[in-house]
Amino acid sequence: MAMKYLSVFFVLTIMLVTVSCDSLDNFDTDPDPLITAEIADSQDYNLVTPIYGMQVSIDNGVNRGTQDILDILDRRAEQFLDCQFVEGSELGFEDFMLNNGTIVPPLSDLRVYVVPKRYRCDVPGTSVCNGTYFGGVDIVTVAETDFPGCDVFLPWKHELGHRYGMDANHTNQSDFQSCIGDASCDIDNIFD
Numbered sequence: 455m456a457m458k459y460l461s462v463f464f465v466l467t468i469m470l471v472t473v474s475c476d477s478l479d480n481f482d483t484d485p486d487p488l489i490t491a492e493i494a495d496s497q498d499y500n501l502v503t504p505i506y507g508m509q510v511s512i513d514n515g516v517n518r519g520t521q522d523i524l525d526i527l528d529r530r531a532e533q534f535l536d537c538q539f540v541e542g543s544e545l546g547f548e549d550f551m552l553n554n555g556t557i558v559p560p561l562s563d564l565r566v567y568v569v570p571k572r573y574r575c576d577v578p579g580t581s582v583c584n585g586t587y588f589g590g591v592d593i594v595t596v597a598e599t600d601f602p603g604c605d606v607f608l609p610w611k612h613e614l615g616h617r618y619g620m621d622a623n624h625t626n627q628s629d630f631q632s633c634i635g636d637a638s639c640d641i642d643n644i645f646d
């Protein structure tokens with residue numbers, strides 16, 4: 455019986471399509487073309503982060519060096535998990551069950567599509583994104599875009615937050631804010 459329920463959870467997790475998006479509608483330069491879950495899914499994820507083994511694809515036009523990017527993704531994932539959960543950064547190596555029963559697979563299952571700047575996106579409520587979590591395919595898209603006073607890849611922890619239980623509509627964002635934010639940067643001006 456227990457196995458039966460577990461498999462139901464698993465199927466539900468696979469089917470769940472969580473799309474989140476962080477709006478940058480107010481910036482004045484043109485965004486890059488549309489990125490959908492299908493487009494993200496079709497990239498070649500031929501890079502692997504050294505700690506968690508996340509699968510990474512880096513698009514043309516991204517300035518930062520590859521090793522630097524992979525290290526940043528790992529380091530901030532550790533920071534986020536250590537901050538957000540009592541189990542800490544080790545849970546990134548395991549299946550982890552959220553309070554609602556959703557099972558989040560290890561970070562080695564996650565694919566990360568790194569793009570140079572904000573892009574058009576097709577999600578409710580906004581048309582331009584600098585980060586997206588496509589839950590159905592378990593892919594984070596994150597833009598390199600530098601904001602004055604902010605870390606590069608600013609949306610990364612925010613999108614990880616979505617993978618680990620933050621609602622797509624941000625109703626429970628306050629439960630995550632202290633672990634996904636950047637203290638040196640007022641992200642209220644950047645995220646929707």
Ligand SMILES: [Zn+2]
Pocket residue numbers: 474475476612616622624
């Ligand atoms: Zn969000």
